[in-house]
Amino acid sequence: MKGSDPLLTLAANFAMLSLFAIGGANAAIPEMHRLVVEVQHWMTDQQFSDLFAIAQVTPGPKVIITTLIGYQVAGFAGAMVTTAAMVGPTCLATFFITRIWDRFRDAPLRVAIQAGLVPVSVGLLAASAWVLIRTVDTSWVAVAITASTAIIGYFTRINPLWLFAAAALLGAAGLV
Amino acid sequence: MILPWARRMIVDEKHWMTAEEFNETYSLAQFLPGPNVVNLSVVFGSRIGGGLGAIAALGGLLGPPALIAAFLSFLYSQFGDATILRGILAGIAAAAIGLMSATIAKMAQPVLSKLIAPAPLIMTATFIAIGVLRLPLVPCLLVLAPISVALAYCWQRQ
Numbered sequence: 001m002k003g004s005d006p007l008l009t010l011a012a013n014f015a016m017l018s019l020f021a022i023g024g025a026n027a028a029i030p031e032m033h034r035l036v037v038e039v040q041h042w043m044t045d046q047q048f049s050d051l052f053a054i055a056q057v058t059p060g061p062k063v064i065i066t067t068l069i070g071y072q073v074a075g076f077a078g079a080m081v082t083t084a085a086m087v088g089p090t091c092l093a094t095f096f097i098t099r100i101w102d103r104f105r106d107a108p109l110r111v112a113i114q115a116g117l118v119p120v121s122v123g124l125l126a127a128s129a130w131v132l133i134r135t136v137d138t139s140w141v142a143v144a145i146t147a148s149t150a151i152i153g154y155f156t157r158i159n160p161l162w163l164f165a166a167a168a169l170l171g172a173a174g175l176v
Numbered sequence: 177m178i179l180p181w182a183r184r185m186i187v188d189e190k191h192w193m194t195a196e197e198f199n200e201t202y203s204l205a206q207f208l209p210g211p212n213v214v215n216l217s218v219v220f221g222s223r224i225g226g227g228l229g230a231i232a233a234l235g236g237l238l239g240p241p242a243l244i245a246a247f248l249s250f251l252y253s254q255f256g257d258a259t260i261l262r263g264i265l266a267g268i269a270a271a272a273i274g275l276m277s278a279t280i281a282k283m284a285q286p287v288l289s290k291l292i293a294p295a296p297l298i299m300t301a302t303f304i305a306i307g308v309l310r311l312p313l314v315p316c317l318l319v320l321a322p323i324s325v326a327l328a329y330c331w332q333r334q
Contacts, residue, residue: 020317024212026276030306031313038310050256053269054248060241061178063211067242071249079246087238090210094218095230101204112332114207116325119287119295120317123302125280130307132273142270149274154281163271171267172260 006074007081009040014066014085019093023121025063025086029128032069033135042073049136057164063087141176178213178237192224214238294327 013035021028029052036042043051051072055065063086070082104110137143149163170176179202186192193201201223205216214237221233255261287295298320305316 016314018210020209020314021211022209022317022321024210028313030310034310034312047256049269050252050262050265053265053272054252055245056268056272058241058245058248060244061211061213061237063214063238064241064245067245068249068252071246072253076246079242079249083238083242087211087214087234090208090215091218091230091234094205094208094210094215095222095227097208098204098219098222108332109329112329113325114203115295115332116298116328117207117321119299120302120321120324122280122283122287123299124306125276125283126299126303127305127307129273129277129280130303131310132269132276136266136269136273139266142266145267145270146274146277149271150277150281151274153275153278160271160275163275164268167267167271168264169267171263171265174259174263176263176266176270 006040006042007078010070010073010078010082011085014070014082015089018086018089021086021090022117023124025061025065026128027121027124029065030124030131032066033131036069036073040073043069045135047072049132052132052136139176141170145170145176179216182213182216186220193220197223293331294324298324298327 017028017031020031033048037045037048048069051065051068055062055068058064058068063083066086067079067083071079074081133146137146145167149167152158152163153160167176183198187195187198201219202216205212205219208215214234217233217237218230221230223229225232252261284299287299302316302320305311305320306313
């Protein structure tokens with residue numbers, strides 16, 4: 001694929017990813033990282049980590065990280081193509097499945113599919129967190145921020161924006 | 177962060193759906209691959225207004241954020257090298273991963289509590305294949321997902 005039109009590569013890969021993102025856009029982060037950093041070398045670890053951060057403070061669904069990745073690779077056209085590729089196939093599938101869903105609500109196979117996909121999606125999200133930790137937490141302060149927000153997030157119901165603001169202040173002070 | 181807000185608008189304010197209908201819609205959206213909230217908007221839109229409803233809900237949910245994201249990307253392409261921005265983004269990314277880990281820990285609890293069932297094994301295998309070995313996603317899922325569903329099917333019949 002290397003050397004071909006980045007728009008085509010983005011469209012093909014994210015359209016495929018769309019149907020395999022079990023657990024949402026965050027579950028697909030390891031594959032996005034593999035594609036754009038490791039395989040295509042479109043951006044550095046640092047840039048990927050920056051885009052992940054920008055996605056967290058952009059209002060809207062988590063899938064918006066694909067818009068940021070697309071822009072970084074191929075400008076405005078890249079942003080639109082990548083976003084459309086990531087949502088298109090799954091939305092079409094959703095639209096048709098929702099029509100037959102009610103008929104199969106209690107079918108044993110449907111229950112098994114739902115139960116079987118839960119551990120896969122949690123495993124993917126854990127992989128996602130691990131890949132991001134290795135990309136982002138390059139200093140001891142960053143590790144400390146991740147550890148403390150994990151503990152605060154687990155035990156309290158604080159609005160995440162406060163934690164982002166505190167971490168951003170530490171970063172602005174040049175400590176991270 | 178969008179979900180509670182969508183629920184309040186759809187169920188409490190506009191009365192487009194009952195709480196049960198919303199839960200049912202959400203469980204369907206979660207079960208499907210792809211971005212959950214995006215799927216939710218399609219299921220919701222199509223139940224309220226058919227194909228056009230789905231397009232309207234999707235466009236409304238995704239359009240403005242995508243334009244904001246494109247604008248932020250533009251700013252990043254201009255000022256991404258500024259030292260202070262470097263630091264701010266590094267701080268936010270580190271905090272976001274912490275929050276994500278807290279959510280994953282909560283999600284993993286019901287999976288791990290069934291220690292005899294196959295779920296913890298599948299979860300660990302998925303983590304190692306994708307996170308540690310960095311294998312490509314599609315072939316991994318084509319192997320792991322059917323195995324997991326088959327095991328869940330056999331398990332529930334016992």
